[in-house]
Amino acid sequence: MHTTMTSLLAADSPAVMTPTTPHLSIDAVTKQFGNFTALDGISLTINEGEFVCFLGPSGCGKTTLLRTIAGLTQQTSGTLIQRDKDISRLPTQARDFGIVFQSYALFPNLTVFNNIAYGLRNRRDDRARIDTRVAELLTLVNLTGSENKYPAALSGGQQQRVALARALATEPGLLLLDEPLSALDARVRGHLRSQIKALQARLGVTTIMVTHDQEEALTMADRIVVMNHGVIEQVGTPAEIYHQPASAFVASFIGSMNFLEVTAQGNNRALLGTTPCACLPHTLELGQAAQLAIRPEAVALSRETGALKGEVVGIEFLGPFQRVTLRLTEADQTLIADVPSRDSSDLDLFVGQMLSIHLPAEAARLYPAGSSQQ
Numbered sequence: 001m002h003t004t005m006t007s008l009l010a011a012d013s014p015a016v017m018t019p020t021t022p023h024l025s026i027d028a029v030t031k032q033f034g035n036f037t038a039l040d041g042i043s044l045t046i047n048e049g050e051f052v053c054f055l056g057p058s059g060c061g062k063t064t065l066l067r068t069i070a071g072l073t074q075q076t077s078g079t080l081i082q083r084d085k086d087i088s089r090l091p092t093q094a095r096d097f098g099i100v101f102q103s104y105a106l107f108p109n110l111t112v113f114n115n116i117a118y119g120l121r122n123r124r125d126d127r128a129r130i131d132t133r134v135a136e137l138l139t140l141v142n143l144t145g146s147e148n149k150y151p152a153a154l155s156g157g158q159q160q161r162v163a164l165a166r167a168l169a170t171e172p173g174l175l176l177l178d179e180p181l182s183a184l185d186a187r188v189r190g191h192l193r194s195q196i197k198a199l200q201a202r203l204g205v206t207t208i209m210v211t212h213d214q215e216e217a218l219t220m221a222d223r224i225v226v227m228n229h230g231v232i233e234q235v236g237t238p239a240e241i242y243h244q245p246a247s248a249f250v251a252s253f254i255g256s257m258n259f260l261e262v263t264a265q266g267n268n269r270a271l272l273g274t275t276p277c278a279c280l281p282h283t284l285e286l287g288q289a290a291q292l293a294i295r296p297e298a299v300a301l302s303r304e305t306g307a308l309k310g311e312v313v314g315i316e317f318l319g320p321f322q323r324v325t326l327r328l329t330e331a332d333q334t335l336i337a338d339v340p341s342r343d344s345s346d347l348d349l350f351v352g353q354m355l356s357i358h359l360p361a362e363a364a365r366l367y368p369a370g371s372s373q374q
Helices: 002-008 062-070 112-122 127-140 156-168 186-203 214-220 238-243 248-253 341-347
Strands: 022-033 036-047 051-055 077-082 097-100 174-178 206-211 223-228 231-236 258-265 269-272 275-278 289-294 300-302 309-317 321-328 334-340 354-358 365-368
Touching: 022 062, 022 206, 036 062, 036 206, 036 231, 051 062, 051 186, 051 214, 062 097, 062 174, 062 206, 062 223, 097 156, 112 127, 112 156, 127 156, 156 174, 156 186, 186 214, 206 214, 214 238, 223 238, 223 248, 231 238, 231 248, 248 258, 248 289, 248 365, 258 334, 269 289, 300 334, 321 341, 321 354, 334 341
Parallel strands: 051 206, 051 223, 097 174, 174 206
Antiparallel strands: 022 036, 022 077, 223 231, 258 269, 258 289, 269 275, 289 365, 300 354, 309 321, 309 354, 321 334
């Protein structure tokens, strides 16, 4: 994940769109299945033209929230407003959205043309309009010439593009994507990911995608909604989620993260064993058990003398960087540092080597002890 995330979140990444008119307002939505609360008072606003990802582990509520927006699941309480229209109790067919499922859900007995035309025929568009629209969509998803093929004759990536074209056929105001790429292999997934994002940007259609894949969310979303146990942990741009995690759960779920057992000291200090460490300001009480979180790429190693030392116990070559595992001598804890390959020769890395470790204050955050284990 390291290479993808650092390049993705570089300073020259495309600017995120600024919020404009709300397209969908979700207010205090709760969903209970018996005694189990799948959604617990979810409130969220999604703006016109925005690409938003619901991200989280299995069972966090992200799919339930998507199904509630689509009307496939009825919320226990709360309201949903789409373009100033209350859709909270509307049946699925009366809502303005197109949906693409993980399983594609194409009709196997219909050709590509007829799959895409399905929604247009249901609303009784005339033949000329249907022909024109399907041709446009086939061009849009790069499948011109495949209109007479059946789904079984297509690859997984092609089937997913047909499903996308079908969802877009009726020009919905909202596009819902339910883990649309998880059934594809990594190479096809990466290619289709960029295609979907480019298509969404070109059309300007408001889009919500459910995924458990953090890389997928970071590369595609304007904003990410991180969910856990039926609540929203954080909403932010990919850069905000990665660099400024609001909770230990978000910090642990997105990318690689070191968590070191420390004791809070003052509002921007911590004690690692007997070694003082600077960190970003925090509100923990003096002497409170805490976790210091820092990304492996932020850890700096040196052969110079320093207050914090560690023994190299493992080295992995991962192309652009080497992942170095160290055992801290004083605190008896493990730390991972990602060293750019171009810098590794200066350190002359080898197992058993003793190195000084620097933890930059601006990259170190403090959370209550045990809070990353949610």
